[in-house]
Amino acid sequence: MAETPESNRENADPHGSGAGMTASDVNAWFVREVLPLEAGLIRFLSRRWRNKKDVEDLLQDVYMRVYEAAQKEMPHPVRPFVFTVARNLLINRSRREHVVAIQSVADVDLLNVFDEEPGPERNVMAREELVRLQEALDQLPPRAREAVIYRKIEGLSRREIASRMGIAEQTVNRHLTDGMYAVAELLWGKP
Amino acid sequence: MSETANAHDVKALAADWRDRKDREDWSAEDQAALDAWLAQSSAHMVAYLRVDAAWTRADRLSALRGNPTPQRPAPTSSSRRTPPMLFRMAAAALVLGVAGYAASDYLKPKPVAHTYATAIGGSETIRLSDGSRIELNTDTVLRTEFRGNRRFVALEKGEAYFDIVHDAQRPLIVQVGRQRIVDLGTQFSVHRDEGRLEVKLVEGRAQFESASGKKLAVLTPGDVLVKRGPALIVTRKSERVLSDELSWRRGMLTFLHTPLSEVAHELNRYNRQKIVIADASVARLTMNGAIPATSVSAFTNTARDVFGLKVETRGNDIVISH
Numbered sequence: 001m002a003e004t005p006e007s008n009r010e011n012a013d014p015h016g017s018g019a020g021m022t023a024s025d026v027n028a029w030f031v032r033e034v035l036p037l038e039a040g041l042i043r044f045l046s047r048r049w050r051n052k053k054d055v056e057d058l059l060q061d062v063y064m065r066v067y068e069a070a071q072k073e074m075p076h077p078v079r080p081f082v083f084t085v086a087r088n089l090l091i092n093r094s095r096r097e098h099v100v101a102i103q104s105v106a107d108v109d110l111l112n113v114f115d116e117e118p119g120p121e122r123n124v125m126a127r128e129e130l131v132r133l134q135e136a137l138d139q140l141p142p143r144a145r146e147a148v149i150y151r152k153i154e155g156l157s158r159r160e161i162a163s164r165m166g167i168a169e170q171t172v173n174r175h176l177t178d179g180m181y182a183v184a185e186l187l188w189g190k191p
Numbered sequence: 192m193s194e195t196a197n198a199h200d201v202k203a204l205a206a207d208w209r210d211r212k213d214r215e216d217w218s219a220e221d222q223a224a225l226d227a228w229l230a231q232s233s234a235h236m237v238a239y240l241r242v243d244a245a246w247t248r249a250d251r252l253s254a255l256r257g258n259p260t261p262q263r264p265a266p267t268s269s270s271r272r273t274p275p276m277l278f279r280m281a282a283a284a285l286v287l288g289v290a291g292y293a294a295s296d297y298l299k300p301k302p303v304a305h306t307y308a309t310a311i312g313g314s315e316t317i318r319l320s321d322g323s324r325i326e327l328n329t330d331t332v333l334r335t336e337f338r339g340n341r342r343f344v345a346l347e348k349g350e351a352y353f354d355i356v357h358d359a360q361r362p363l364i365v366q367v368g369r370q371r372i373v374d375l376g377t378q379f380s381v382h383r384d385e386g387r388l389e390v391k392l393v394e395g396r397a398q399f400e401s402a403s404g405k406k407l408a409v410l411t412p413g414d415v416l417v418k419r420g421p422a423l424i425v426t427r428k429s430e431r432v433l434s435d436e437l438s439w440r441r442g443m444l445t446f447l448h449t450p451l452s453e454v455a456h457e458l459n460r461y462n463r464q465k466i467v468i469a470d471a472s473v474a475r476l477t478m479n480g481a482i483p484a485t486s487v488s489a490f491t492n493t494a495r496d497v498f499g500l501k502v503e504t505r506g507n508d509i510v511i512s513h
Contacts, residue, residue, distance in 0.1 A: 030237065031244040047441055050434055060198035063237040130251050137252065141322050141356070152252045158214065173210060181206040182322075184245035190318075 026070050033078040034066055038188040041086055048090055058093070062086045136186035140179055147175035148183070196234065204228075205238035209246055308332045309349070312461045312485045314442070323363065326352040328382075328439050329461045329484070350382035352440055357395070366402070370418065373398040379410070380437055390416040391433055438481060445481045450474060451498075451511070454482075454490065462487050469512035473500060 021029075041062060045055045065085050066075075075081035137145060143165075150161040158176075162169040208225050211217060229236050309315050309327045317325045319335070321342070327333060331349025342363040344353075355363050357376030365372040367383055377395030381388070390399065392410040399408040399416055408425055410416060413433060416425045428436070435445035444457055452474035455466040461484040468474045476498060482489045487509065494500045494511050503510045 027236075027240055031240055035241055035244060050438070052440070056198045060201065060234055060237075063241075064233045067233045067237050129248065133249055133252050139318050139320060139322070142320070148249070149252075152249050155253060173214070176213070177206050177210040180209055180242055180246050181203060183249050184202070184206070184242040187245045187248065188241060 021074060023071075026067070026074070029070060029074060030067055034063070034082060035188050037079060037082055039191045041082065042189055043191065044083060044086055045090070049093075058086075058089060061089055065089070132187060132190075133183075136183050136190070139186055140182050144175045144179040144182060147172055148179040151176060151179075196232075198234075198238075201234050201238045202242065205235065205242045208239060209242045213246075304334070304336045306332065306334045311463055314439075321358065321361075322356040324354040326354075326440055328352070346381050346383055348383055350380065350384075350439075352378070352380040352437065354378045355395075369402045370407075371400050371402060373400060386419055388416075388418045390414075391428075391436065392416075393433060393437070439484055442484055443481045444484050446478055448477045448479060451476045451478060451494070454478060455511075458482070458484070458487060458490055461485050463507065465508050466490065467508045467510045469510050473498075473511055473513060 038059070041059060042055060045058050045062075046052055049055060049058060062082070062085050066082055069075060069081075069085070137148060140148060146165060147161055150156045150164060151158075156164065158169055158172050162172045165172065208228065211221065212225065229239055307315060307317055307325075307327060309329060309331045311330045313327075313329060315327045317327070317333075317335070319325070320337070325333065325335075325344070328350035331351060332347040333349075333351055334345045334347065336343040336345075340361050342358075342361050343366065344363065345366045353363075353365065353374070355374045355377055357374065363374040365374070365381055367381060367388055370388060372379070372381065372390060375396040375398060377397045378393040379395075379397055380391045380393070382390075390397070390410065392412055392414045394412055397410045398406060399410060400406055407423060408416060410425070413427045413430065414425055415428050415433075416423065418424075432447075435447060438445040444454075444461075446454055446457075452468050455468050459465045464487050466487065478493065478497075480493075482493075491502045491509055491511070495502050501512050503512075
């Protein structure tokens with residue numbers, strides 16, 4: 001392939017070989033292909049790591065490694081790659097922290113990584129996503145839920161929300177930030 | 192734990208950035224500051240992508256706006272910023288029985304009393320509207336009742352793990368027979384087994400009371416309270432031991448120098464097929480390790496291959512002997 005920017009762009013393969021991929025291609029790829037794996041990844045990590053409190057941080061490390069790898073070369077297929085990254089991370093971490101014995105019994109099934117999540121991902125389908133979003137909305141803390149409803153369903157401005165809820169605009173901002181955080185947790189992380 | 196900053200903090204910062212970008216006073220300097228933050232670490236970048244994508248998708252919620260009647264909604268409320276696709280989705284939602292919600296429908300108090308039950312070997316996680324979570328272990332019945340200033344949970348039988356979002360105005364009370372546990376912002380498990388009640392406190396603080404509200408004990412992390420009849424004992428366990436004892440939350444049972452009689456008793460809670468230890472000398476053998484709670488064969492294989500014991504199936508029982 002001729003090494004000109006033009007030819008790179010034209011030959012850009014949707015699954016990507018890495019060449020010619022821009023930062024925003026990587027970002028879009030991450031959102032489309034990797035984030036929908038989050039609930040499965042959390043389950044994978046929780047089953048194999050003794051301290052549940054670490055799972056959130058482990059997930060962050062998996063995401064970083066996957067994202068940094070994709071900047072060099074877009075992995076394909078995605079799912080086995082992501083779960084292999086997770087598995088290797090756990091193995092390295094166990095070695096480093098000298099977690100042995102008891103844990104090793106629980107980890108026999110590490111070998112069956114790819115049987116973990118059969119079937120299609122719960123991605124796409126707009127209707128399903130609407131139902132999911134609704135479920136997420138129902139689980140927000142009450143004030144954050146109220147603010148998100150006014151913002152996203154009613155389309156009110158922050159000032160209007162403040163007067164509707166009888167609170168300061170700054171407090172609305174805080175509820176909406178909490179709401180964003182929680183929607184992301186529930187949309188991606190909930191099984 | 193992580194090689195970079197605490198994931199929770201990074202996600203909170205990302206949500207804060209995303210929210211600020213949504214505000215009217217977002218400036219070019221703000222954008223430059225955000226770009227600089229994103230360039231600092233791929234942890235920042237992925238956390239931002241994640242919250243941004245979720246928040247963008249939440250625009251679809253506007254499909255629930257008002258009454259999803261076929262006619263065109265009022266121009267001021269919708270068409271200003273809503274692509275027509277959302278109306279089609281509103282229609283799709285109707286067909287699905289999702290129904291349309293006015294914001295006022297959403298804001299009404301929701302039905303409050305529920306009963307949850309798991310079968311032998313089952314488990315279930317309940318997520319409550321206040322953000323709290325309750326994980327039900329095998330063979331458990333639990334009732335919740337949320338009303339006004341009252342958050343009340345009754346553990347009728349079995350075992351559950353509580354991860355409670357603290358609200359000083361609405362303390363959460365777990366009623367177990369004639370005792371109750373009042374959460375003071377906490378994670379704990381409660382196990383009710385015939386006449387015995389056990390509370391393990393993992394994080395925060397909780398108060399243990401009689402049904403009449405008489406304070407019996409305040410529990411702090413690592414405390415394990417056992418009440419049998421009038422006797423009440425509180426002991427302290429290390430985080431590691433407690434984590435092992437709560438490994439059922441991951442579907443595993445963890446044992447450390449545990450007599451086989453106790454291992455069998457634990458496994459029998461999760462399985463219809465019951466393990467019977469025939470000899471006292473077998474019952475006294477101890478084992479270490481983790482076994483999937485619903486895998487009787489993991490235990491019987493160990494008994495046969497590691498301990499060299501005899502394993503016989505008799506009806507619903509598996510008898511282990513020398």
